[in-house]
Amino acid sequence: MFEAWHLPFMQRALLAGLIMALLSGYYGPFMVQRGLSFLGSGLAHAAFGGVALGLLLGGEPLWVAVPFTAAVALGITWVRERTRISGDTAVGIFFAVSMALGIVFLSLKREYTAEAFTYLFGSILAVTATDIWVSLGLLLLTLLTLPLWGRWAYATFDRELAQADRVPVLFDDYLLAFLVALVVVVAMKLVGLLLVAAFLVIPAAAARQWSRTFAGMMVGAVLVGVFSVVFGLQISLQFDIPSGATIVLLQALVFTAAALIWRRA
Amino acid sequence: MSRKAEYAVEIEHLTVRYGDHVALEDISLQIPRGAFVAIVGPNGAGKSTLIKTILGLVRPASGKVLVLGEPLERLDPLRVGYVPQFKTLDRSFPALAEELVVSGLRRAWPGRITRGEREKALAALERVGAAHLAGRSVSRFSGGELQRIYLARAFVRQPELVVLDEPATGIDVLGEADMYRLLEGYQKQSGATLLMITHDWEAAYHHASHVIVLNRRLIGFGPPERALSERCLREAFGHVGHAHTVALEFVRSKHV
Numbered sequence: 296m297f298e299a300w301h302l303p304f305m306q307r308a309l310l311a312g313l314i315m316a317l318l319s320g321y322y323g324p325f326m327v328q329r330g331l332s333f334l335g336s337g338l339a340h341a342a343f344g345g346v347a348l349g350l351l352l353g354g355e356p357l358w359v360a361v362p363f364t365a366a367v368a369l370g371i372t373w374v375r376e377r378t379r380i381s382g383d384t385a386v387g388i389f390f391a392v393s394m395a396l397g398i399v400f401l402s403l404k405r406e407y408t409a410e411a412f413t414y415l416f417g418s419i420l421a422v423t424a425t426d427i428w429v430s431l432g433l434l435l436l437t438l439l440t441l442p443l444w445g446r447w448a449y450a451t452f453d454r455e456l457a458q459a460d461r462v463p464v465l466f467d468d469y470l471l472a473f474l475v476a477l478v479v480v481v482a483m484k485l486v487g488l489l490l491v492a493a494f495l496v497i498p499a500a501a502a503r504q505w506s507r508t509f510a511g512m513m514v515g516a517v518l519v520g521v522f523s524v525v526f527g528l529q530i531s532l533q534f535d536i537p538s539g540a541t542i543v544l545l546q547a548l549v550f551t552a553a554a555l556i557w558r559r560a
Numbered sequence: 561m562s563r564k565a566e567y568a569v570e571i572e573h574l575t576v577r578y579g580d581h582v583a584l585e586d587i588s589l590q591i592p593r594g595a596f597v598a599i600v601g602p603n604g605a606g607k608s609t610l611i612k613t614i615l616g617l618v619r620p621a622s623g624k625v626l627v628l629g630e631p632l633e634r635l636d637p638l639r640v641g642y643v644p645q646f647k648t649l650d651r652s653f654p655a656l657a658e659e660l661v662v663s664g665l666r667r668a669w670p671g672r673i674t675r676g677e678r679e680k681a682l683a684a685l686e687r688v689g690a691a692h693l694a695g696r697s698v699s700r701f702s703g704g705e706l707q708r709i710y711l712a713r714a715f716v717r718q719p720e721l722v723v724l725d726e727p728a729t730g731i732d733v734l735g736e737a738d739m740y741r742l743l744e745g746y747q748k749q750s751g752a753t754l755l756m757i758t759h760d761w762e763a764a765y766h767h768a769s770h771v772i773v774l775n776r777r778l779i780g781f782g783p784p785e786r787a788l789s790e791r792c793l794r795e796a797f798g799h800v801g802h803a804h805t806v807a808l809e810f811v812r813s814k815h816v
Contacts, residue, residue, distance in 0.1 A: 328653055445668030451655050452669055455644060459615045460637045460667040506654045507697050510671040 299532050304420055308528055308538065311422045311485055314430040315494060318478045321437060323499030324512045325471060328451045330382065332500075334371070334472070336492035337386035338479040341367035343488050344393035345480070346414045347400035350512025356410070357429065360480045367393055368476035374470050417487025417539040419528070430481050437474065447471060463465050486539035494520070497546040504553035519549050565629025568593045568721050568753035569614055574623035576609050585607040585784045587623070587778045591770065593720075596747060596754045598764035600788075601774035602797050610774065611723050614755070615642055628720055637667065641714030643724040646706040651699040657709045658694040661685060664713035684716035685709070688742050704735035711739070715746055718773060722746070724756040728763060740767050761810050 299305050326332055345363025349356030367389050374385040378465055413421065448455035450464045458464050473493070482491045502515025527542030569591040576584040584606040591597055599607045606612060612618040613625060616632040627635050642662070661681040670677065685691045692700040693701070698709060698735045707727060714722050722743070728736045744767070746755055758764055764771050771787035773780035773796050780792035790811040797806075 315573065328650070444671060445666065448669035448671075449663055449667070452650065452655060452663070453644070453648070455617060455648070456642065456663070458617050459640075459642045461616070503652075503654065508656060508659060509654050509669060512654050 304422070305528070307422045307424070307427060308419045309525070311427055311430055312419060312524035312528060312542070314427075315478075315482050315485055316498070316524045317517055318430075318433060318437060319494040320498055320502075320517030320520045321334050321483065321513060322365075322471070322475050322478055323495045323516050324502070324509065325447060325451055326475065326495050327499040327503065328509070328512075332492070332496045333383050333386050334368075334475065335479055335495035337390040338364055338368055338369065338476050339483050339488045339491040340390040340397075341393035341476075342480045342483050342491075343411075343414060344395075344397035344400070346483075347397035347411060348381070350411060351400045351404045355425070357425070357480065357484070360483075360540065361477060363393075364476040364480045365473050368472040369469055372472040376465060376468065413487075414483055415488050416537065417485050417490065419482065419485045419538040419542075422485065426481070426484055431538060433477050433481055436477070440470070441476065443470075452509070486542065490539050490543045493543040493546060497543065497550050498523070501546065501550040501553045504550075504557040519546060523549065564593075565626070566593065567591055567626070567630060568595065569755070570624075570626040570731065573623040574613065574625060575621045576606070576613055576618055577621040582776065584613070584774075585628060585777050589772065589778060589781050591753060591755065592681035593753055594747070594751050595769045596744070596767060597756065597772060598757070598768035598784075599755070599757045599772045599774060600761060600764055600796070601772075601779075605775040605796065607774055608725065610772075611725060611755065611757060614724060616696045638717045639720050641717055641720065641722045643707075643714050643727055645725045645727075645729060646703060646710055649698065649706060653699075655698050656694070657685065657690065657696055657698055657701075657712075658682070659711045660709055661694075661697055661716050664716045677704045680716055681712070684712040687715060687746075688712045689738075703730040704738075707731055707735065707739060708742075711742055718750060719752060720750075721753045721755065724754070726757050726759065728758065728760060736763075743767075761793075764788065767813065782803075 300309065326334055342360050342364040345360030346356040348363060349359030352359060354534070371385045374380050386426050421531045437500045445466055446457065450462055450467060454464055479491055484496050486494060498519035499512065500517040501519045502512045506515050507510035523542045523545040527545045528538055531538035531541040566757050567590045572588050574584055574587040575582065587610070590703055598725045599610060601607050609618055613620055614627055625632060658673060658678065658681045659670050661684055662673050664721065665680060673681070682691055682694055685694050688711045690705065690708040690712060693705060693709065698706065702710065727739055731739065743754055746752060765788055768784055770782060771780070771784045772778065773787050773792045775796040779796045780787035780789065788811070
């Protein structure tokens with residue numbers, strides 16, 4: 296049953312999936328508790344615009360998608376902070392514009408672009424060494440920001456209290472949005488544009504059901520992510536069903552079970 | 561250190577605008593150290609704007625603000641304790657009471673609480689009679705319990721100035737009496753200055769040493785019996801229906 300784990304592509308898939316579980320488990324609770332669950336989905340659509348531009352220009356689409364998505368994330372944050380437009384409306388606008396740009400970019404490319412579909416549905420089993428290195432780089436970047444966890448969590452709990460204590464909440468909003476954009480771009484290759492938001496939202500929402508502390512919620516989200524990646528990959532291989540979708544369905548199963556077990560009296 | 565300024569808050573010609581709207585206009589006042597100041601005024605009078613300016617949350621359009629003798633950008637925030645309205649608490653955020661108190665100590669959310677921090681948090685919770693709530697989730701606390709946790713959060717940093725936004729709203733009469741007892745106890749022990757927004761003229765009259773009557777402009781400032789005069793109240797609340805009668809009744813009840 297576990298022989299397949301000896302295959303290099305499965306090992307790469309597992310490693311990439313586990314890194315993603317760590318990253319999304321870390322950032323997910325911030326998104327969920329800040330009411331920004333929709334941001335992941337919006338950024339994934341933005342990333343698609345970046346990928347399409349990358350495909351049009353030729354070369355590795357990731358290198359265009361990363362700055363493109365990061366710019367959209369900063370744009371969404373700017374609109375949220377500086378205009379009277381609410382967060383989800385800002386996401387909705389950027390999401391649609393980026394998607395429209397993506398469609399135009401793809402139409403400008405003469406040849407058939409099957410690779411674009413990889414990004415739509417993801418292909419965790421076609422993870423390249425580059426993808427692993429990029430994921431590891433992002434993990435390292437996240438480790439470097441660990442000292443900021445306390446102030447991010449503080450502003451997530453109560454923005455005004457954090458501001459009164461001189462926490463640079465505005466700078467942190469941009470930084471968080473930027474880092475989440477990077478996670479989304481990298482995760483998109485693995486699970487696809489359509490499902491990437493689930494990685495950020497479902498493990499965190501599941502862990503919220505039983506967590507009494509924010510740090511506990513984060514650990515719980517990572518554990519749900521790790522569990523769903525390991526068993527999701529195994530199940531997808533065994534039954535020959537798409538791995539990204541299987542992982543997300545497992546996450547949803549954990550969420551449902553948690554919601555039933557820890558439901559409010 | 562020469563940080564022991566004579567005044568807890570010094571404001572000179574403060575004007576605050578939100579776009580075209582003038583929230584506060586040409587306010588000048590000096591709050592002596594150790595005072596218990598109540599800010600009263602009708603809705604939209606700029607009471608919240610005034611405390612937010614003092615907390616550094618709102619940038620003035622013009623004027624000068626010194627808190628504990630320091631300009632806001634130089635002020636150590638740990639010298640000020642802020643008690644927001646507990647209604648603003650996000651109950652969906654997973655938090656324990658002791659974490660909330662330690663956040664007041666650390667100016668960040670605690671991932672793991674050290675032994676020293678736990679001891680300080682417990683001492684602060686004990687002071688407000690809420691030590692038994694330390695390890696419990698804040699999401700299910702009553703208004704009175706939450707108010708105590710927020711007071712402990714402010715007290716734990718032993719602030720020289722405590723700023724409270726309508727602290728009595730949403731708690732019962734006994735809870736309110738308890739809260740004033742705790743505030744006055746802290747003030748007596750520490751010599752801190754208290755600055756509180758309230759809609760309750762009675763509470764302002766009985767508990768405060770000074771009252772600020774505000775309606776965008778400063779209408780009155782001084783001891784309650786002077787600031788809560790018929791003239792000031794009528795000027796501040798004049799546009800509110802029945803205000804004249806209510807102000808008159810209030811003032812008469814105090815001067816009979």
